[in-house]
Amino acid sequence: MRHNEVVRRLLDFVLGAALLSGCGPAESTPADPGQPDGWDSELSLNEAEDLNADPDVVEIDLTAKEADVQIREKAYTTVWTYNGGIPGPLVRAKVGDRVVVHFHNELPDPTTVHWHGVRLTADMDGAPDMPHPPVKKGETFTYDFVVPDAGLYWYHPHVDSAAQVGAGLYGALLVEDPNEPKDLGDELTMVLSDIGIEESGQLQSPDVGGELGSVFGREGDSVLVNGRVRPEMVARAGRRQRWRLVNAARSRYFWLDLEGTPFVRIGGDGGLMSSPVTADRLLLVPGERADVLVVPVDTPGETRTLRWIAYDRGYGTAFERPPVDLLSIEASDLPAEDAGEIGSVGRDIEVINTVGATPVEIALTMDQSGETTTLGINGVPFGQAPPIAAAVGETQVWTVKNEMAWAHPFHLHGFFFQLLDANGAALAPLEWKDTANVPVEGQMTFAVRYDPRPGMWMFHCHILDHAELGMMGMVNVEK
Numbered sequence: 001m002r003h004n005e006v007v008r009r010l011l012d013f014v015l016g017a018a019l020l021s022g023c024g025p026a027e028s029t030p031a032d033p034g035q036p037d038g039w040d041s042e043l044s045l046n047e048a049e050d051l052n053a054d055p056d057v058v059e060i061d062l063t064a065k066e067a068d069v070q071i072r073e074k075a076y077t078t079v080w081t082y083n084g085g086i087p088g089p090l091v092r093a094k095v096g097d098r099v100v101v102h103f104h105n106e107l108p109d110p111t112t113v114h115w116h117g118v119r120l121t122a123d124m125d126g127a128p129d130m131p132h133p134p135v136k137k138g139e140t141f142t143y144d145f146v147v148p149d150a151g152l153y154w155y156h157p158h159v160d161s162a163a164q165v166g167a168g169l170y171g172a173l174l175v176e177d178p179n180e181p182k183d184l185g186d187e188l189t190m191v192l193s194d195i196g197i198e199e200s201g202q203l204q205s206p207d208v209g210g211e212l213g214s215v216f217g218r219e220g221d222s223v224l225v226n227g228r229v230r231p232e233m234v235a236r237a238g239r240r241q242r243w244r245l246v247n248a249a250r251s252r253y254f255w256l257d258l259e260g261t262p263f264v265r266i267g268g269d270g271g272l273m274s275s276p277v278t279a280d281r282l283l284l285v286p287g288e289r290a291d292v293l294v295v296p297v298d299t300p301g302e303t304r305t306l307r308w309i310a311y312d313r314g315y316g317t318a319f320e321r322p323p324v325d326l327l328s329i330e331a332s333d334l335p336a337e338d339a340g341e342i343g344s345v346g347r348d349i350e351v352i353n354t355v356g357a358t359p360v361e362i363a364l365t366m367d368q369s370g371e372t373t374t375l376g377i378n379g380v381p382f383g384q385a386p387p388i389a390a391a392v393g394e395t396q397v398w399t400v401k402n403e404m405a406w407a408h409p410f411h412l413h414g415f416f417f418q419l420l421d422a423n424g425a426a427l428a429p430l431e432w433k434d435t436a437n438v439p440v441e442g443q444m445t446f447a448v449r450y451d452p453r454p455g456m457w458m459f460h461c462h463i464l465d466h467a468e469l470g471m472m473g474m475v476n477v478e479k
């Protein structure tokens with residue numbers, strides 16, 4: 001019997017009816033329920049089972065395989081999965097842990113696993129043939145790396161990536177920092193994605209729409225939160241929630257709206273920012289992450305809907321596209337809470353010193369002079385351009401120009417960067433990025449410092465159809 005229970009029974013005995021009539025000391029109240037039971041059950045993610053007893057090692061089995069998954073009502077679709085579900089299992093680790101992933105490929109095609117955003121060694125990055133060849137059907141490869149930074153990361157294939165991600169291969173990797181404040185809110189990890197499914201219930205062909213589909217960037221017609229179409233949650237009004245969001249779609253930008261409820265963004269790709277930013281809408285380009293606090297407030301039974309809003313990422317991408325409901329939040333009948341003020345959330349981030357930095361200028365380009373359209377870097381598709389030279393310890397300032405009528409989410413593997421403004425100053429508040437939007441016929445500038453992890457690293461557009469058309473390059477970081 002717990003101590004509280006003993007005390008309560010003793011009081012019952014001594015005070016008798018006084019307690020029941022309410023004249024004596026108050027009867028012990030049940031523990032604060034926080035959120036109602038099962039409030040987030042439709043958003044639950046399978047978690048990868050840690051097979052290693054060492055508290056500083058997370059060791060998991062990850063199998064890529066086909067599975068029949070119900071996405072549309074009354075229809076099962078054969079999709080590509082990690083461990084049988086969309087998304088793949090949530091991998092949970094803490095800062096500094098070693099992560100060991102025994103990866104098995106049971107798919108018909110070769111594949112790799114790229115650990116998007118993690119500052120690991122180049123040989124564990126999952127870029128094909130750099131140096132490990134893709135994992136063929138029936139083969140196994142063990143990824144073994146340390147997670148040095150808190151934040152939400154994700155994993156996905158880096159072979160035929162538009163088709164493989166489009167078929168369902170992605171999952172989240174959450175690296176927690178035990179020293180971060182624990183009372184920021186009830187935490188939810190949300191993997192945002194989409195998938196194209198035919199009327200018949202079959203997965204859409206990865207080539208649907210032909211070359212124009214690739215240039216536009218294919219967006220699946222079913223928009224998913226943790227693999228589900230429009231899940232629902234029942235949440236206590238006024239109680240703060242902390243959402244860890246990742247855009248795992250192959251092409252779709254997510255511009256999020258919660259009917260006037262503001263998003264307090266406290267972190268991004270590489271953990272907490274220097275200070276929060278509050279906004280009514282939140283943009284996540286493919287590959288990007290956000291760490292946000294939200295406080296839904298409604299009277300019991302009322303529902304607030306998280307919506308996808310068409311973001312104009314270039315020609316034809318926003319025209320006459322209505323909002324899409326992503327998630328509904330019903331206010332429970334628990335008494336509303338006063339979320340109060342959040343304390344100071346943030347951390348010190350050192351500004352990268354760009355004095356004497358090496359300038360690197362690249363352009364994201366399209367070439368329609370041949371029989372087929374190719375995309376590229378500086379007019380040259382992937383594989384035909386020499387890598388950009390860099391050295392351990394070097395600082396570079398990149399200017400990424402976009403010559404196309406579509407925006408591109410630029411992603412650099414293995415290293416974080418800091419965005420710079422037009423005058424070359426770091427954007428405030430400070431944050432570590434690995435993916436950032438390059439607007440239509442505009443540019444994006446960032447500073448990067450190469451810590452001692454030499455090797456060949458990729459950079460590319462994270463509209464994966466664009467990457468497959470050639471918009472990828474490499475940085476060779478030498479010792």
Ligand SMILES: [Cu+2]
Nearest residue numbers: 408461463466
């Ligand atoms: Cu692109």
